Amino acid sequence: xxxxQPSSYLRIIRFDKVGSTxxxxxxLGRAGNKEITxxxxxxxxxxxxxxxxxxxxxxxxxxxVSFLFRPKRxxxxxxxxxxxxxxxxxxxxxxxxxxxxxxxxxIVIGNKKIGGVLVETESFNxxxxxxxxxxxxxxxxxxxDLPEKATSIFLxxxxxxxxxxxFKTILKEVIAFYDRFKLNDYKNIIDEVKxxxxxxxxxxxVYTHKDKYEGIAVDIDSYGAxxxxxxxxxxxxxDLGEVKNLVYDNNLS
Ligand code: BTN
Numbered sequence: 001x002x003x004x005q006p007s008s009y010l011r012i013i014r015f016d017k018v019g020s021t022x023x024x025x026x027x028l029g030r031a032g033n034k035e036i037t038x039x040x041x042x043x044x045x046x047x048x049x050x051x052x053x054x055x056x057x058x059x060x061x062x063x064x065v066s067f068l069f070r071p072k073r074x075x076x077x078x079x080x081x082x083x084x085x086x087x088x089x090x091x092x093x094x095x096x097x098x099x100x101x102x103x104x105x106x107i108v109i110g111n112k113k114i115g116g117v118l119v120e121t122e123s124f125n126x127x128x129x130x131x132x133x134x135x136x137x138x139x140x141x142x143x144x145d146l147p148e149k150a151t152s153i154f155l156x157x158x159x160x161x162x163x164x165x166x167f168k169t170i171l172k173e174v175i176a177f178y179d180r181f182k183l184n185d186y187k188n189i190i191d192e193v194k195x196x197x198x199x200x201x202x203x204x205x206v207y208t209h210k211d212k213y214e215g216i217a218v219d220i221d222s223y224g225a226x227x228x229x230x231x232x233x234x235x236x237x238x239d240l241g242e243v244k245n246l247v248y249d250n251n252l253s
Pocket of ligand 1: 019023051055117137
């Protein structure tokens, strides 16, 4: 059991080039590798994003990393891990840029995306065996490297940053937050997330796999699910979805 014990094992596997660090970490999970195993690549040829999208991963211009965790928690609690990694990242980069989180775990500046998190789990009888949390951050990418609506730390600051130093800072923060997660410190984690969440108190359109909801994003609950007040005044709880921020989108030319 790894209950509330702080993480004591750490193995980092580095690649110059890999298909997807999430795929590699997933295979390691299936092969029984321990937490915390970290897979880091300079470049990915098949980087994946949420909702079947691809994640553009040019060589040595971003951080492409996946964490293998075995948290012994329910699927509902595991959803929080994506938010935890986004929060750890935003806090680590605070001295460089005032990044925020767009629910559930996009890392943004204004209406531009700078990073994202992909959570994948392997479950047996609905009990998670392991979780892979993949993190991609556009660090030194230039305009031509990036898809529309994306940006990078370089494009925002005009400075290029050493990838390994940023990775080490983020890793330290991720481990610290993961240890708090294992101590069930969910309430404080959620309170901290709210300080960085740019989705709250805005008019949003949320797409789930079967519906869409329009209303005001009023809060997130203790599992990180988004609470939206619709125009009838009812509160809808959304645990998985994609948010369109209506105010920003109206402002786009
Ligand atoms: C998203 O916002 O859509 C999530 C993007 C996640 C990208 C990272 S890069 C490292 C890891 N490996 C992958 O193939 N995807 C994640």
